[in-house]
Amino acid sequence: MRQRAFLLVNPWITDFAAYDLWVRPLGLYILASRLREAGHRVEIIDCLDGGADAARRPPKRGAWGQGKFFSEEIPRPEALRPIRRRYRRYGMTPERFRERLASLARPDAVLVGSMMTYWYPGVADAIRGIRGAWPGAPVILGGIYATLCADHARFATGADLVLPGEGERVLPRALTDLLGGSFDLDVDGGDPDGAPYPALDLAGRLDAVPLLTSRGCPFRCTYCASALLSPGFRARDPIRVVDEIEHWHRRFGTVDFVFYDDALLVDSTHRAVPMLEEILRRGLACRFHCPNGLHVRDLSPRLASLMFRAGFRTIRFGFETASAARQEATGGKVTTEELRRAAAYLREAGYAPREIGVYLLCGLPGQRAEEVKHGIDLVAASGARPILAEYSPIPGTPLWGEALRHARYDIAAEPLFHNNSLLPCLERGISTADFQALKNRARAACADGPPC
Ligand code: B12
Ligand code: SF4
Structure with a gap:
């Protein structure tokens, strides 16, 4: 070669x-x-x-x-x-x-x-x-x-x-x-643990290491690109994930780890639970961050307690909406009851409401301000912290057709208009002032408690 x-x-x-x-x-x-x-x-x-x-x-x-x-x-x-x-x-x-x-x-x-x-x-x-x-x-x-x-x-x-x-x-x-020649890069041969660790040793900084315990997601939410980016769901052996964490921690002194998974908590009995137990068993004094939305459904009292004890410091759940009809229509990944239960387990485990971040999508096609407001109040009443996430329309997703019909810009011709901060599909009835009021409401909902 x-x-x-x-x-x-x-x-x-x-x-x-x-x-x-x-x-x-x-x-x-x-x-x-x-x-x-x-x-x-x-x-x-x-x-x-x-x-x-x-x-x-x-x-x-x-x-x-x-x-x-x-x-x-x-x-x-x-x-x-x-x-x-x-x-x-x-x-x-x-x-x-x-x-x-x-x-x-x-x-x-x-x-x-x-x-x-x-x-x-x-x-x-x-x-x-x-x-x-x-x-x-x-x-x-x-x-x-x-x-x-x-x-x-x-x-x-x-x-x-x-x-x-x-x-x-x-x-x-x-x-x-x-x-010319041959390039054998698919070295895992179907085994997601068969590949070398990412070459992060080439990075200028290793203050935080991104981790993937899986690729893809078993759900098919209509606003999400996961299936287009990684078709199928493939999970790594949880113990091998801990080997990787230990590698970066012991060899490079990294303390902060960030999960990039689409579905970190899915099938938690076989994945997240053994992974966290192993982290605790090995006494790895690390902090873990999940800025990408986690699944609520698999959260159990045991998992919540393990997350707290293992050092999960940044937790964000993908709840998206309190409207039962929209929860169902967009893929059924979560129900309101499941969110309430998960928030209670996390508080019992030791988290303050302000530390339990819950994403709510804002600016979905046809979504009224009332729906977002209801979501904010419901998350706060569940003892968690509402965080607004502006919807970014993505070509090829099931919701794209509806996004095109509702868009305020030419999102088909120009990807610059997919920018979430433009709220490209915001209903015309919702003004900038209305949106600002929603943001303020979400912020005020978690004004007390320890900082996150
Ligand atoms: C982790 C993550 C984040 C992290 C940041 C991570 C990062 N690196 O930027 C955080 C939480 C901050 C984040 C934030 C947001 N995100 Co985000 N995020 C992701 C997520 C879950 C994983 C990305 C990732 O790193 N994957 C792992 C790596 C290994 O995969 P990869 O980068 O794709 O690389 C592979 C291939 O692409 C390819 N490849 C990569 N480079 C190259 C180069 C060559 C030459 C070749 C051939 C191949 C190749 O091979 C790689 C290995 O297989 C994706 C969803 C997904 N499944 O990808 C959404 C995703 C990218 N995010 C999305 C969105 C909407 C957002 C937010 C706007 C959410 C919101 N409303 O607030 C914000 C915006 C951030 C901002 N303005 O700063 C959208 C994309 C929207 C868009 N229009 O592009 C995605 C697709 C999720 C979705 N909704 O479907 N995100
Ligand atoms: S559960 Fe999350 S990652 Fe999976 S399809 Fe839905 S939004 Fe995407």
């Missing part, structure tokens, strides 16, 4: 606002580890990695590996001109990015990742920078935007090749076509 050199690039975020809620390009680190395992040389540039940007004083970071990004104001893209809000680029400066590229030898191919669909301007900028450094180097784009908006990515980013899907499955063939 001929050894090849790859550069992996995580582009900037371009948005009205962004906060580093443990945002790490885990997909790229997974691909880097597999390329390395197959004997190739890999370098990674994470434009969001503050640790890689020693020239600037870092912005305020939280105590648990989250915090602010570096950012600078940039002109709004043409489509967003009428929206009078400041627009920013988050991450390292373009000069720093050029310096990093200039410090590297020309790779055989550059693999660019992507996250939110409406962050594509940062992807196009990164590809422009790569072209400037090595005009002839092949650039392959993958990741979430490339999967959900492949056609758009083909004309809007300047990539030579746009590859939708999980990289370890789609890259081997593309690399063979491009470079």
Whole structure:
């Protein structure tokens, strides 16, 4: 096998606002580890990695590996001109990015990742920078935007090749076509524990490590892209997950771990419960964070107690709406009774209401302000903390057709309008002031108790 050199690039975020809620390009680190395992040389540039940007004083970071990004104001893209809000680029400066590229030898191919669909301007900028450094180097784009908006990515980013899907499955063939030889990256052979750990040792910082205990989700909520990104549900052996936690904790001193799973608590008897018992058995003094919504249904008194004792510090549940009709129509992943029960178990385990975050979707097609208000009050009355999550319409999801009918912008033509903070599908009857009142109501609902 001929050894090849790859550069992996995580582009900037371009948005009205962004906060580093443990945002790490885990997909790229997974691909880097597999390329390395197959004997190739890999370098990674994470434009969001503050640790890689020693020239600037870092912005305020939280105590648990989250915090602010570096950012600078940039002109709004043409489509967003009428929206009078400041627009920013988050991450390292373009000069720093050029310096990093200039410090590297020309790779055989550059693999660019992507996250939110409406962050594509940062992807196009990164590809422009790569072209400037090595005009002839092949650039392959993958990741979430490339999967959900492949056609758009083909004309809007300047990539030579746009590859939708999980990289370890789609890259081997593309690399063979491009470079010749064979690239065996799907090394797990169907065993999700057969692969090496993500190559996070290449990251500029290991203050928080992202973890995946599974891929995909057994549910099919109509607003969610999980099935498009990872078809089928595959779970790892919980004990092997603890091995990974122990690896980062003991070798790199990492204390904060962040679960990126779509379905961390599903089938908890066979997954989360043994994992937490093992964490406690090994005495791993770590903190765990779940910024992505957890499932309420599988929560038992035992699981709640284990979560508390094992160090789960950031917990967020996906409840989305208190409307029983909408719960049912969007996929039936949770009922109101299940939420009440779960919140009670967590409080019995030791959590304060303010520490039990519950996401409520806001701005769904056809949703009235009354429904959101009802959700806020119900979550608060259940002894938990309501957190509004603005709906981002996603092409290819079952709700997309309805989103198109209700959208206030041309979401079909322009992914910039998928931006959750634009509330693109908000009912016309709900004004900005109404939305602000809902936000205030949610904030006030958890004004007491310890800080979270
Ligand atoms: C964890 C997560 C978060 C984390 C952040 C993590 C991060 N890295 O950014 C947090 C909790 C902060 C977050 C927040 C939000 N999120 Co989010 N999030 C996810 C989640 C669950 C997992 C992403 C992930 O890292 N997966 C694991 C890695 C391994 O997978 P991956 O990155 O896709 O990489 C694989 C492939 O894409 C591919 N690949 C990747 N790079 C490359 C490169 C090449 C060259 C190739 C070939 C392949 C390739 O191979 C990789 C390995 O298999 C996804 C859902 C999902 N299942 O993906 C939603 C998701 C991305 N989020 C979504 C949304 C809506 C949001 C929010 C707007 C929610 C809200 N309303 O508040 C916020 C916005 C954040 C912001 N403004 O800052 C949407 C996307 C919306 C959109 N329009 O793009 C998703 C898809 C969920 C959904 N609703 O369906 N999120
Ligand atoms: S349960 Fe969560 S991850 Fe699964 S389909 Fe529904 S919203 Fe997506």
